[in-house]
Amino acid sequence: MTDAPERWSDNQVALVDLIDRVIGGGVVISGDVVLGVAGVDLVYLGLRLVLAPAHEVEPSIALGRRSA
Amino acid sequence: MLLYAVVPADATAPEKRGLTGQRLEIIRGTLAAVIVEESSERVSATGADSRAFGEIVCDLATTTSMLPIRFPTLLATRSAVLAELQANEAAWRGRLTELDGFSEVVIRAQWTESDPGLDSASHSSGTTYLMNRAAVIHRRDASAAEISELVGAWARETKVLSSQQGVRIACLVSHADVPQLKEAVATWQLGGDDRQAVVSGPWPIFSFVIDQEAGSR
Numbered sequence: 274m275t276d277a278p279e280r281w282s283d284n285q286v287a288l289v290d291l292i293d294r295v296i297g298g299g300v301v302i303s304g305d306v307v308l309g310v311a312g313v314d315l316v317y318l319g320l321r322l323v324l325a326p327a328h329e330v331e332p333s334i335a336l337g338r339r340s341a
Numbered sequence: 342m343l344l345y346a347v348v349p350a351d352a353t354a355p356e357k358r359g360l361t362g363q364r365l366e367i368i369r370g371t372l373a374a375v376i377v378e379e380s381s382e383r384v385s386a387t388g389a390d391s392r393a394f395g396e397i398v399c400d401l402a403t404t405t406s407m408l409p410i411r412f413p414t415l416l417a418t419r420s421a422v423l424a425e426l427q428a429n430e431a432a433w434r435g436r437l438t439e440l441d442g443f444s445e446v447v448i449r450a451q452w453t454e455s456d457p458g459l460d461s462a463s464h465s466s467g468t469t470y471l472m473n474r475a476a477v478i479h480r481r482d483a484s485a486a487e488i489s490e491l492v493g494a495w496a497r498e499t500k501v502l503s504s505q506q507g508v509r510i511a512c513l514v515s516h517a518d519v520p521q522l523k524e525a526v527a528t529w530q531l532g533g534d535d536r537q538a539v540v541s542g543p544w545p546i547f548s549f550v551i552d553q554e555a556g557s558r
Contacts, residue, residue, distance in 0.1 A: 283539055288392065290447045290541040293502070294511075295395040296386050298547030299411035300347055300433070302425055 342416050343384055345376040345394075346401055346545070347408040347433045355401055360384060360394055365401075368419060370426040372434035375410075376401060377422055384413045402545040406441040408433060409545045436550065443497065443515050445549060446542035448526055450488055451507025452535045484508045491529055495522040500548050507537075511548035519543050 354367045359378030368375050394412045485508045489499045496512035530538045
């Protein structure tokens with residue numbers, strides 16, 4: 274036997290839809306990075322969402338520590 | 342800098358504070374502008390922050406046409422924002438012009454009949470399970486097509502969103518047509534005892550910031 278789906282309230286749906294669209298929709302800022310050694314391209318990274326120097330978004334990196 | 346939305350270049354600067362309490366600013370390019378908040382605090386996509394960000398964007402959308410920016414998008418400096426703006430403003434301006442006067446509504450529809458594909462323990466074989474899963478997917482595809490056809494008179498574009506239950510469809514609708522679309526969905530729901538549908542919105546056009554047809558060409 275399969276249970277009937279839970280009925281939704283309008284407020285629940287609105288809140289879930291808003292959060293879903295905020296983090297799943299919208300303009301995506303993207304960037305590309307190619308890592309290479311001695312002029313040879315080795316690794317391509319397609320970046321999305323966050324473009325910032327690491328030391329500005331993760332202070333521990335500026336202090337020479339790796340975050341877990 | 343936390344980015345909120347792309348707006349027309351001549352949009353009025355918002356008189357509001359952002360997620361971390363700083364005053365929102367507008368960085369203008371030639372063809373478009375970006376609303377930002379300069380903040381030294383870190384932000385993350387928690388439910389509370391996402392909701393607060395969404396409410397700020399919804400509030401901003403009442404005063405100007407906009408393309409909301411996905412949360413959380415952070416750029417390090419004002420010049421980095423300007424660089425992104427200069428790289429994209431022609432496309433953003435075009436989409437802003439196209440979608441001026443439109444908003445997004447999301448329709449969730451489901452049926453109270455059983456969903457056998459979701460209960461793998463009740464099946465005697467893997468083949469049966471896969472066949473039931475396929476039946477569920479076909480049913481969802483047919484339902485999405487039915488809803489899209491239902492709202493076709495008002496929705497300029499539709500987009501099927503991921504959903505755990507039933508189907509979820511985002512519709513791009515002019516502000517004036519939102520009440521008619523909601524009424525059509527309500528009428529459709531009355532057409533069967535097993536139907537349940539909820540419409541949320543109107544929202545800023547989160548799902549339609551890019552022209553899907555142009556993008557697929």
